[in-house]
Structures are given as C-alpha cells and as structure tokens.
Amino acid sequence: MSYMKQKFNIDAFFGTLESKKSEQGISWPELACELGISDPAVFGDMSRGQIPSVDILLTLGGWLGLPLEHFVADSRQDAPLSLALAMRGICDELDPATLASVMRGIQQAKDGDLHDSPKGFVE
16 A cells, blocks of 8 residues: 655635635634634645645635535646645636636646746747
C-alpha cells in the first residue's frame, strides 16, 4: 500500500470563502457571528496561509456547501485546478476575452503545451 502526500489548499479555500462572503455582502465579523466562530481574526490568519482548526474548517466548508476534499491536493492533481479554484472570485470580474485567454492558458498548462515564453499563455 502506497501513501500519497496530500495538502490542504488554504489559498483556494480562503479565495472561495472570500468570493461567497462578497456575494452575500457581509463582513468577516458578521460571518464569524453567523457561524458561531468566536474569533474573526481566524479569517486574517487564513488570508496569510494559516490553516485553522478542523472544527472551523468543517463549519466553513458546510457554509460553502463544498466538501473539504474539494480543497485537498495530492501529487496526482494538476496545479491548474488549484489555480482555477483560487481565481474563482477574480474570474467573475474579468471581461470575457481576458477570461477566455486565461482559461486557454490553464488548459495549455494542463496539456503540457505551455511554452517557456509568456506568449504561450496569452494569445
């Protein structure tokens, strides 16, 4: 039996939290209060890459409506998936042409067809 090292992608998780929080028009302290999280500073900690307790992760994952496994990467996963998750909120603000270019670049990276120069990423 072999073991694959796994890592929780806190950046993608926090980016998804931030997107949903913004969509709902609430502040971090309001979200903390709504979910029974006693210290809203946990959100600042997550924004700096610190992973909170399992209890807080489960609570936040429940609020997002996504399983925590959605944010777990192992050596078999491609980096473009993590990038796409982290960019979820950013993509909503991009114009369609720029978003299409970014998505083509992600697909090229996934296919191993990305050139060394930036020209390979954006047409």
